[in-house]
Amino acid sequence: xxxxxxxxxxxxxxxxxxxxxxxxxxxxxxxxxxxxxxxxxxxxxxxxxxxxxxxxxxxxxxxxxxxxxxxxxxxxxxxxxxxxxxxxxxxxxxxxxxxxxxxxxxxxxxxxxxxxxxxxxxxxxxxxxxxxxxxxxxxxxxxxxxxxxxxxxxxxxxxxxxxxxxxxxxxxxxxxxxxxxxxxxxxxxxxxxxxxxx
Amino acid sequence: xxxxxxxxxxxxxxxxxxxxxxxxxxxxxxxxxxxxxxxxxxxxxxxxxxxxxxxxxxxxxxxxxxxxxxxxxxxxxxxxxxxxxxxxxxxxxxxxxxxxxxxxxxxxxxxxxxxxxxxxxxxxxxxxxxxxxxxxxxxxxxxxxxxxxxxxxxxxxxxxxx
Numbered sequence: 001x002x003x004x005x006x007x008x009x010x011x012x013x014x015x016x017x018x019x020x021x022x023x024x025x026x027x028x029x030x031x032x033x034x035x036x037x038x039x040x041x042x043x044x045x046x047x048x049x050x051x052x053x054x055x056x057x058x059x060x061x062x063x064x065x066x067x068x069x070x071x072x073x074x075x076x077x078x079x080x081x082x083x084x085x086x087x088x089x090x091x092x093x094x095x096x097x098x099x100x101x102x103x104x105x106x107x108x109x110x111x112x113x114x115x116x117x118x119x120x121x122x123x124x125x126x127x128x129x130x131x132x133x134x135x136x137x138x139x140x141x142x143x144x145x146x147x148x149x150x151x152x153x154x155x156x157x158x159x160x161x162x163x164x165x166x167x168x169x170x171x172x173x174x175x176x177x178x179x180x181x182x183x184x185x186x187x188x189x190x191x192x193x194x195x196x197x198x
Numbered sequence: 199x200x201x202x203x204x205x206x207x208x209x210x211x212x213x214x215x216x217x218x219x220x221x222x223x224x225x226x227x228x229x230x231x232x233x234x235x236x237x238x239x240x241x242x243x244x245x246x247x248x249x250x251x252x253x254x255x256x257x258x259x260x261x262x263x264x265x266x267x268x269x270x271x272x273x274x275x276x277x278x279x280x281x282x283x284x285x286x287x288x289x290x291x292x293x294x295x296x297x298x299x300x301x302x303x304x305x306x307x308x309x310x311x312x313x314x315x316x317x318x319x320x321x322x323x324x325x326x327x328x329x330x331x332x333x334x335x336x337x338x339x340x341x342x343x344x345x346x347x348x349x350x351x352x353x354x355x356x357x358x359x360x
Contacts, residue, residue, distance in 0.1 A: 033255060
């Protein structure tokens with residue numbers, strides 16, 4: 001009988017497989033994006049007199065040149081800062097017009113009236129290390145986010161972060177206008193009033 | 199009998215390499231897509247601090263980058279060890295930020311200017327004094343949207359080098 005070589009493997013479809021993989025990676029890879037803490041600087045407004053704010057509505061955080069924290073004139077560890085900030089923001093000690101119906105704090109009349117009035121003032125010295133400053137910023141933002149999350153869970157059964165993700169999600173099924181309204185409501189109830197003093 | 203022998207006589211067929219180019223192209227495309235081009239060469243140390251309350255900074259074309267950090271070793275003889283600002287490819291002073299912002303704004307369409315964000319990529323060992331000066335300068339220029347660029351991670355990572 002005539003000798004016959006084994007049939008060659010058909011490689012015609014290899015290219016298809018390759019393209020399939022290529023498309024798979026194209027779809028699944030997300031290009032690395034920078035992440036960071038978004039903040040807004042206050043505009044320079046020379047004509048305006050600074051508004052008069054009651055001392056009890058200000059929560060002062062000072063970071064000194066040795067990276068120590070002085071919160072409301074008391075030395076504090078970084079790990080306790082978030083809790084202290086939450087307590088201050090959520091205090092709701094106001095009465096009458098300033099009362100806060102959704103606050104769950106201690107209602108201490110010596111602390112903030114309501115989250116809308118409460119201002120966190122962050123001061124730093126020139127020698128403060130940037131990493132400490134970012135840590136403090138992070139903790140203070142975390143305090144706001146924690147309160148917003150809690151409020152969102154209460155009202156809509158979903159965390160604030162998820163709501164924001166849904167707004168940016170193109171595939172979100174549901175009423176986006178309504179969602180946006182809900183996000184704005186929570187942002188209004190717990191506004192980020194974080195002033196960075198020079 | 200030859201019926202049973204015929205297979206042994208045939209040699210193993212060579213594996214077709216016709217698809218090799220496809221595979222190579224596939225890898226090529228993959229890396230082309232996944233690689234982020236670095237548009238500035240860093241002349242400073244830039245170890246970003248970590249934070250966990252981060253937001254994504256997308257729309258890359260609407261971001262202005264200001265780098266701050268200690269000059270790298272080969273520049274230390276000239277510029278010293280004090281933290282410096284880097285704009286584009288050059289070391290800069292606080293006073294140069296004004297021109298930098300103006301140049302960046304001029305290169306964008308007018309309606310996009312309010313959306314511009316300034317990303318501060320500051321080394322974690324830098325001092326806040328310089329950062330404060332930059333912030334003041336940005337306020338003067340009315341570039342109020344800023345982003346402290348950080349890595350994602352726990353803030354306890356920030357302490358280790360101190």
